[in-house]
Amino acid sequence: MTSLISEQLLANVGRQSRPQREIVTRRDIRKYAVATGSRQQKYLDGDVAPPMFHVPLFWDVVALDQLSPDGVSIDTLLPKFPLERAMAGGLDIQYLKPIHPGDWLTAVRTLTAIYEKAGRSGPLIFYEVEMEIRDDQGDLVLREKTTRILR
Amino acid sequence: MNPAPAAGAVLPERQHKPDTVQLMLYNAALWNGHRIHFDLPYATEIEGYPALVLAGPMLGDWLHQVVDEWLGDAGVITSIAYSNRGATYVGDTLTATAVITAYDAETGEVMLDVSILNEQGDAVAPGTVGVRLHRGAR
Numbered sequence: 001m002t003s004l005i006s007e008q009l010l011a012n013v014g015r016q017s018r019p020q021r022e023i024v025t026r027r028d029i030r031k032y033a034v035a036t037g038s039r040q041q042k043y044l045d046g047d048v049a050p051p052m053f054h055v056p057l058f059w060d061v062v063a064l065d066q067l068s069p070d071g072v073s074i075d076t077l078l079p080k081f082p083l084e085r086a087m088a089g090g091l092d093i094q095y096l097k098p099i100h101p102g103d104w105l106t107a108v109r110t111l112t113a114i115y116e117k118a119g120r121s122g123p124l125i126f127y128e129v130e131m132e133i134r135d136d137q138g139d140l141v142l143r144e145k146t147t148r149i150l151r
Numbered sequence: 152m153n154p155a156p157a158a159g160a161v162l163p164e165r166q167h168k169p170d171t172v173q174l175m176l177y178n179a180a181l182w183n184g185h186r187i188h189f190d191l192p193y194a195t196e197i198e199g200y201p202a203l204v205l206a207g208p209m210l211g212d213w214l215h216q217v218v219d220e221w222l223g224d225a226g227v228i229t230s231i232a233y234s235n236r237g238a239t240y241v242g243d244t245l246t247a248t249a250v251i252t253a254y255d256a257e258t259g260e261v262m263l264d265v266s267i268l269n270e271q272g273d274a275v276a277p278g279t280v281g282v283r284l285h286r287g288a289r
Contacts, residue, residue: 028180035176036212037167039220051215051228055208059181070193071184090234091211095227147234 004082004123005116012079017109022057024049026101032056049099054133054142058107077111083125083150092145097135105141107133112145125150152225156261156284162221162249167213169205171241177209202240210235210245210276214265217247218280225288226259233265233278244270249280259284 026046032053033043043050060073067073099105113128126149133142154160169177171189178188186193187204194200214233222228239245246268253262260283267276 031176032180035173035180036209036216037169037173038216050212051219051231052208052212055212056181059183061182067184070198071186071190073184089207090232091208092230092232094230098227 003116004125005114009079009081010114012111013114015077015079015111017077017107019106019108020058021104021106024053024057024099024101024103024105028056029053029101046101051093051095053099054105054107054131054144057105058131058133077109077129078127081125081127081150083123085151087124087149087151089146089148092147094143096143097139097141099141104136105133106136107131119151122151152221152223152288156251156254156256158251158253160251162217162251162263165213165217165220165247166244167247168244169209169241171203174203174205174209174241177206181206181208200238200240202242205239205241205243205245207235207276210239210267211278213245213247213267214249214276214278214280217249217265218263218282221249222282224285226261226282226284228280229260229283230281231265231278233276235276237269237273237275239267239269239275245275252279256289259286259289 029046029049033050038044038050042048062073109129109131112130115126117124126147129146131144132140135141175189187198188206191203194203211233215228218228248268249263249265251261251263263280265278265280266274269275
């Protein structure tokens with residue numbers, strides 16, 4: 001099988017984002033809990049963050065002119081892939097420490113893998129991005145691996 | 152905890168029927184400007200979807216909630232692995248399900264199979280969740 005994945009593309013594996021440091025606020029927890037339909041008072045009151053609160057906390061905030069016409073922020077960690085249509089992806093998360101209002105958290109994202117598989121209607125490219133989130137003590141709070149499929 | 156932790160125990164399901172307002176608030180909380188979630192003419196006429204598309208990670212959150220509501224303060228979710236298998240839309244009724252696949256009373260570790268089912272019963276977001284029960288709850 002001829003590979004879609006060149007040496008040049010593979011050279012991007014290991015690429016890392018600049019650390020992103022954000023503060024957790026009660027208000028942001030409350031907004032997220034309401035929007036997800038949470039029924040648990042500790043989250044609705046913002047006393048502690050529900051699982052997946054890191055998703056809104058670390059979503060990219062970029063200037064309007066850096067959004068694509070469909071309103072998506074372009075992920076600068078990723079190289080240009082020979083396939084572009086994104087299919088379903090997967091998430092794998094480990095929760096190591098609870099998150100509370102007032103916590104400062106720092107996330108670093110790393111492109112950890114690019115590989116190819118044969119799909120039913122042609123080749124597929126998979127890539128994986130790992131995110132590590134630490135608190136100001138340096139303790140690991142959460143680890144997440146995202147797998148995305150392009151066709 | 153009801154049911155008590157044991158392999159095979161089925162947790163109470165939860166139905167979700169998100170409307171446009173909830174979808175907008177969810178994406179606003181993320182700062183996600185993807186048009187398919189709020190711009191109906193764009194979603195239907197340009198991208199060819201039948202309706203506004205639900206955000207994938209919102210279904211991921213519901214996988215946590217169905218376990219977390221059972222768990223209460225008896226323990227913590229330690230891990231999840233899931234994938235989004237198909238698009239879902241405003242107007243859909245989605246059901247979050249969970250069943251315990253393993254329980255270790257010694258360590259308090261519980262493993263569950265979780266899923267979001269659409270109205271046809273297709274698993275649009277299947278996965279597994281890991282939980283650790285606090286000592287008093289084992």
